[in-house]
Amino acid sequence: MARRQSRNRQDERDSGQRGGSLLRVPRTRAEWVAEGREWLKSIIIVLLIFIPLVTFVVQGYRIPSRSMEDTLLVGDFLFADKFTFGARVPFTNETRLPGIREPEPGDIVIFKSPETGENLIKRVVAVGGQTVEMRRKELYVDDRRLDEPYVKHSSRMYVPRRDDFPKRIVPSGSIFCLGDNRDESRDSRFYGFVPLRLVIAKADVIYFSFDTKKFLPRIGRIAKTL
Numbered sequence: 141m142a143r144r145q146s147r148n149r150q151d152e153r154d155s156g157q158r159g160g161s162l163l164r165v166p167r168t169r170a171e172w173v174a175e176g177r178e179w180l181k182s183i184i185i186v187l188l189i190f191i192p193l194v195t196f197v198v199q200g201y202r203i204p205s206r207s208m209e210d211t212l213l214v215g216d217f218l219f220a221d222k223f224t225f226g227a228r229v230p231f232t233n234e235t236r237l238p239g240i241r242e243p244e245p246g247d248i249v250i251f252k253s254p255e256t257g258e259n260l261i262k263r264v265v266a267v268g269g270q271t272v273e274m275r276r277k278e279l280y281v282d283d284r285r286l287d288e289p290y291v292k293h294s295s296r297m298y299v300p301r302r303d304d305f306p307k308r309i310v311p312s313g314s315i316f317c318l319g320d321n322r323d324e325s326r327d328s329r330f331y332g333f334v335p336l337r338l339v340i341a342k343a344d345v346i347y348f349s350f351d352t353k354k355f356l357p358r359i360g361r362i363a364k365t366l
Contacts, residue, residue, distance in 0.1 A: 198219055198220065198221055198222065198341075199219075199220050199221075199222060199250070199340065199341050200217065200218065200219060200220075200347075201217070201218045201219075201220055201250055201259070201261065201341075201343070202215075202216070202217050202218075203215065203216040203217075203218070203261070205324075206321055206324050207262070207319035207320075207321050207324055207325035207326070207327070208248070208261060208262070208263070208319050208320045208321060208325070209292055209320065209321040209324075210290075210292055210320070210321075211248070211263075211290050211320045211366070212248075212261070212320075212343075212346075212366075213349065213358070213361070214352065215349055215350040215351055215352050215358070216346050216348075216349045216361065217346065217347055217348040217349065217350075218261075218343050218344070218345065218346055218347065218366070219344055219345050219347050220250050220340070220341035220342055220343045220344060221341060221342055221344050222340065222341045223237075223239065223240065224239055224240050224241065224341075224342045225239040225240075225241070225242065225243060225249075225336075225339055225341070225342060226238055226239025226240075227239075228340070236337075242267070242336060243264045243267065243315050243336070243339060243342070244264065244267065245264055245265055245266060245267060245270075245281070246263065246264065247263070247264045247342055248261065248262070248263050248264075248342070248343040248366050249261070249262065249263075249264055249315075249317065249339055249340075249341070249342055249343065250339075250340045250341045250342075250343060251317070251334055251338045251339045251340055252338040252340065253331065253338075254331050254332060254334060254335070254338065255331045259340065260317075260327075261343060262317035262318060262319050262325070262327050262328075263290075263317060263318055263319070263320055264315050264316070264317055265279060265281060265286070265316055265317065265318050266281050266310050266315065266316040267310060267314075267315050267316075268310050268311060268312040268313055268314055268315070269309070269310065269312060270282055270309070270310050270316075271283065271307055271308065271309050271310075272305065272307070272308060272310060272316045273305060273306065273307035273308070274303065274304055274305035274329065275304060276298060276303055276304065277293060277298075277303045277322065279318070280307075290320050291320055291322055292320055292321045292322070292323075293322055293323050294321060294323045294324055295323040302322075302323065302329065303322075305329050310333055311333055313335060313336050313337075314333035314334060314335050314336065315333065315334050315336065315339070316328045316333055316334070317334050343366050344365065344366060345363060345364065345365050345366065346361050346362065346363070346364045346365075346366070347362065347363070348362055349361035349362060
């Protein structure tokens, strides 16, 4: 009996040693140095992948306001790609890498506000060389009224400063951007044309959405393309 108990205790010690090896804590200075080097290698590898990805390929963006309802809702989280229009090179005076193309009407883009410099997200409705005009909430591009099924009007009231825009030609190298929720958007009607040098990325997909009022995720909006 004593011999069997001794064997059991030895098995428990062996098992504990084997289990402990999975979470081995360095004991000597040399082991700590080796462990630190491994952690440093892992961090460097992650940074080498993550920094170029965020700088030149993709950017996350959270919708903070109602200006793009119902296309985009407060609490939507987006992925926007930078390579379509050409990513901006860090630490340079707005130097850009070559892009695939320039923004086109219908694109939803993220850009720096010409007024404040903050990041905004709006829809491109006209590009350089096109004429743009708004009459009593209706948008005309190149003298043709646009059919815009994505547009939302939250007010029936006619406000000339908001609902009219005199006919103008979009300058070369610029775009004219509007929010889909026209009555609650501060956009090119107020701050004018957006130079292409201020464009950051093209919105592509909603990767997550959270309803801040119901405090629940909007499952049906996840992975929705734009």
